[in-house]
Amino acid sequence: MEKLEPAKDRLLKSKKNWLDGEIRGNILVIMCAVIMISATISITIFLGTKGLQSFIKNGVSLIEFITSTHWNPTNQAKPEYGALPFIFGSFAVTFLSAIVAAPLGIGGAIFMTEIAPSWGRKILQPVIELLVGIPSVVYGFIGLTVLVPFIREHVGGLGFSLLSGTIVLSIMILPTVTTIATDAMSSLPKNLREGSYALGATRWQTIRKVLIPAALPTLLTAIVLGMARAFGEALAVQMVIGNVRDLPTSLLDASATLTTIITLNMGHTTYGSIENNTLWSMGLILLIMSFAFILLIRYLSSRRKM
Amino acid sequence: MKSYKKLSLALTLAALMVFVAACGGGASTDKNEGTSNKDNKTGALSGSLTVSGSSAMQPLVAAAAEEFMAENPKVDVQVNAGGSGTGLSQVAEGSVQIGNSDVFAEEKEGIPADKLVDHKVAVVGMTAAVNPKVGIKDIKKADLIKVFTGKITNWKELGGADQKIVLVNRPDSSGTRAVFNKFALDGATPAEGITEDSSNTVKKILNETEGAIGYLAFSYFTDDTVTALAIDGVKPTEENVQSGQFPVWAYQHSYTKGEATDLAKAFLDYLMSDDIQNTLLKEQGYLPVTKMKVERDAEGNQKDL
Numbered sequence: 001m002e003k004l005e006p007a008k009d010r011l012l013k014s015k016k017n018w019l020d021g022e023i024r025g026n027i028l029v030i031m032c033a034v035i036m037i038s039a040t041i042s043i044t045i046f047l048g049t050k051g052l053q054s055f056i057k058n059g060v061s062l063i064e065f066i067t068s069t070h071w072n073p074t075n076q077a078k079p080e081y082g083a084l085p086f087i088f089g090s091f092a093v094t095f096l097s098a099i100v101a102a103p104l105g106i107g108g109a110i111f112m113t114e115i116a117p118s119w120g121r122k123i124l125q126p127v128i129e130l131l132v133g134i135p136s137v138v139y140g141f142i143g144l145t146v147l148v149p150f151i152r153e154h155v156g157g158l159g160f161s162l163l164s165g166t167i168v169l170s171i172m173i174l175p176t177v178t179t180i181a182t183d184a185m186s187s188l189p190k191n192l193r194e195g196s197y198a199l200g201a202t203r204w205q206t207i208r209k210v211l212i213p214a215a216l217p218t219l220l221t222a223i224v225l226g227m228a229r230a231f232g233e234a235l236a237v238q239m240v241i242g243n244v245r246d247l248p249t250s251l252l253d254a255s256a257t258l259t260t261i262i263t264l265n266m267g268h269t270t271y272g273s274i275e276n277n278t279l280w281s282m283g284l285i286l287l288i289m290s291f292a293f294i295l296l297i298r299y300l301s302s303r304r305k306m
Numbered sequence: 307m308k309s310y311k312k313l314s315l316a317l318t319l320a321a322l323m324v325f326v327a328a329c330g331g332g333a334s335t336d337k338n339e340g341t342s343n344k345d346n347k348t349g350a351l352s353g354s355l356t357v358s359g360s361s362a363m364q365p366l367v368a369a370a371a372e373e374f375m376a377e378n379p380k381v382d383v384q385v386n387a388g389g390s391g392t393g394l395s396q397v398a399e400g401s402v403q404i405g406n407s408d409v410f411a412e413e414k415e416g417i418p419a420d421k422l423v424d425h426k427v428a429v430v431g432m433t434a435a436v437n438p439k440v441g442i443k444d445i446k447k448a449d450l451i452k453v454f455t456g457k458i459t460n461w462k463e464l465g466g467a468d469q470k471i472v473l474v475n476r477p478d479s480s481g482t483r484a485v486f487n488k489f490a491l492d493g494a495t496p497a498e499g500i501t502e503d504s505s506n507t508v509k510k511i512l513n514e515t516e517g518a519i520g521y522l523a524f525s526y527f528t529d530d531t532v533t534a535l536a537i538d539g540v541k542p543t544e545e546n547v548q549s550g551q552f553p554v555w556a557y558q559h560s561y562t563k564g565e566a567t568d569l570a571k572a573f574l575d576y577l578m579s580d581d582i583q584n585t586l587l588k589e590q591g592y593l594p595v596t597k598m599k600v601e602r603d604a605e606g607n608q609k610d611l
Contacts, residue, residue: 071478073478148514152515158515265478271395271399272416
C-alpha cells in the first residue's frame with residue numbers, strides 16, 4: 001500500500017485546487033444574490049415609473065385617486081378615477097381574514113406543539129401542507145360553486161360578498177399563519193414550560209400566561225405574513241367577491257379589491273392609455289403596502305430580540 | 307471534487323443562460339419571428355407566426371391555426387390570449403404579426419389606428435340573458451335600458467316573476483360590455499352590479515341567481531340554463547343579425563401593422579376561406595362575416611351591403 005502523504009503537504013499541494021473551488025463557489029453564490037437583488041430593484045423601479053405615470057403624464061389627481069369613491073374610467077365625457085372602494089375592499093378582506101385565520105392558526109399551532117405533539121402533528125401537518133398545495137383558482141372555483149350559493153341561501157344577499165371573500169382568503173392564509181406559529185411555539189426553550197409547571201401552573205395556564213406571551217412577536221409576524229398574502233391574492237377573491245365598485249356597507253355586500261380590478265381590466269386596456277396607467281398605479285399601491293407589511297414584520301421581529 | 311466542479315460549472319452555465327434569456331428575450335423575439343419564406347420548389351409556406359389578443363377569439367383562431375398547420379406542416383402559428391388591449395398594443399409595437407380584437411382599434415385609446423389594417427374575420431351576436439325563473443322572453447329596448455340603468459328594480463314591473471333584478475356586468479374596458487352598451491343600451495351607462503369577465507362565469511351566475519340579468523354571446527345559449535331575450539320582438543338569431551334586424555353584434559377583428567404580408571396574409575386568407583367561414587366558425591358559435599347583409603363602421607353606423 002502506498003504511504004499516505006502527511007496532511008500538511010497534501011493541503012499545501014492542493015491549495016490551488018482548493019482556492020479555485022472556493023472562488024467559483026463564491027462567484028456562484030454572489031451571482032444568485034445579485035440576480036435576486038437586481039430583479040427586486042428593477043421591478044420596484046419599473047412599477048414606480050409605470051405607477052406614477054397616471055399622475056404625472058395623464059394628470060390624474062392623486063387625492064382623487066385615493067379618496068374618491070367614483071371609478072368610471074371609460075366614461076368619455078367625464079372619466080373618474082377614484083380607487084377608494086378598491087383600496088377599502090383590499091384592506092377589509094385582509095383584516096377580516098386575518099381576524100378569522102389568526103385564532104384558528106395559532107390554536108392549531110398550540111394543539112400541534114403543546115396538546116398533542118405526536119399524533120396531532122402527524123395529522124395536522126400534512127393537512128396544512130395540502131392546503132398550501134391547492135392552487136388559488138381551485139379555491140376560487142370551490143368558493144364560487146359551494147360558498148356563494150350557500151351564503152345566498154342561508155345568510156342572505158347575493159352570495160357574492162365581502163363575507164365570501166373573507167372566508168376563502170382565511171382558508172388560504174391559514175397554512176402560512178399555522179406553520180410560522182408552530183415554529184414559534186416549538187422553538188420556545190423547554191425550561192419555560194418546565195419552570196411554569198414547577199410553579200404549579202396547569203397546562204392551560206402555562207400556555208396562556210407563559211408560552212403565548214413569550215412567542216407573541218413571532219406569532220404577530222405569522223399574522224402579518226398571512227395578511228400580506230391575503231392582500232396580494234387576486235384570482236380566488238375575484239371569483240367570489242362580485243367586483244362591484246361601490247363601497248360595501250355590510251359584510252353581505254359585493255365589493256372589489258385592487259387586485260381583482262387589475263386582473264379584470266388589464267388585458268382589455270391598451271398600453272399607455274390612462275386606464276392602463278391607473279391600473280399600474282393600483283399595482284404600485286399593492287407594492288407599497290407589501291413594503292409596509294415587511295417593515296412591520298421587521299419591527300416585530302426586532303422587538304423579539306430585545 | 308471533480309464531479310463537484312462539473313456540477314458547479316453546469317450550475318453556473320444554467321444560471322447564466324437563464325439570466326441572458328431573461329434579459330434578451332424581449333428584444334430578440336420580434337426579429338426572429340414573422341420571417342417566412344416561400345419554398346420555390348413546392349410553393350409550400352414555412353416560418354412562424356405569432357397571434358395575440360382577444361381571449362374570446364382565441365379558441366376560434368387557435369382551431370383555425372391548427373388546421374392551417376396541418377395543411378402547411380412547415381408553418382408554426384402561436385395563438386396567445388391576453389385581451390383585446392394587449393393584442394392591439396402588441397401588434398402596434400410590432401411584437402406580434404396579428405393582433406385580435408373584439409372592438410375597432412379606433413375605439414381604444416393610445417392605438418395608432420391609421421397604421422393598422424383591419425381584417426374582419428367573424429361576427430358575434432350577443433343579447434341580454436336572464437335566469438329562466440324570471441319568466442320573460444322578450445323585452446323592449448327602452449325597458450332593457452331602464453333595467454340596466456337601475457330604473458326598474460323588480461321583474462314584476464315588466465310582467466315577470468316578483469323577483470329583484472340583479473345585474474351582472476362586464477369590466478369597464480371589456481369589448482363585450484362596450485358593444486352591449488352601445489347597441490343594446492344606446493350608450494347608457496349601466497348601474498353598478500356584479501362584474502365578471504368570463505362568459506362562462508356570467509352564465510353560471512345567471513343560472514344560479516334569482517332575478518339575474520346579464521349578456522352573453524349567442525354561442526353560450528346551447529341549453530336552457532339561461533333564457534336569451536328577444537329585443538323589441540326580434541329574436542336573437544343568426545338570420546336576424548345577418549339581415550341587420552337584430553342590433554347587438556360586433557365584428558371580430560384581426561389587425562396587422564400595415565398590409566398583411568407573406569405568412570400573415572396567407573393565414574388571414576385562410577380564415578376568410580369558405581372552408582373556415584362555413585364550418586369552423588359555426589362550430590365555435592360565430593357568424594360568418596362573408597354572409598353579412600349589412601356592414602358597420604367604427605362609429606357604429608350601419609348600412610346595407
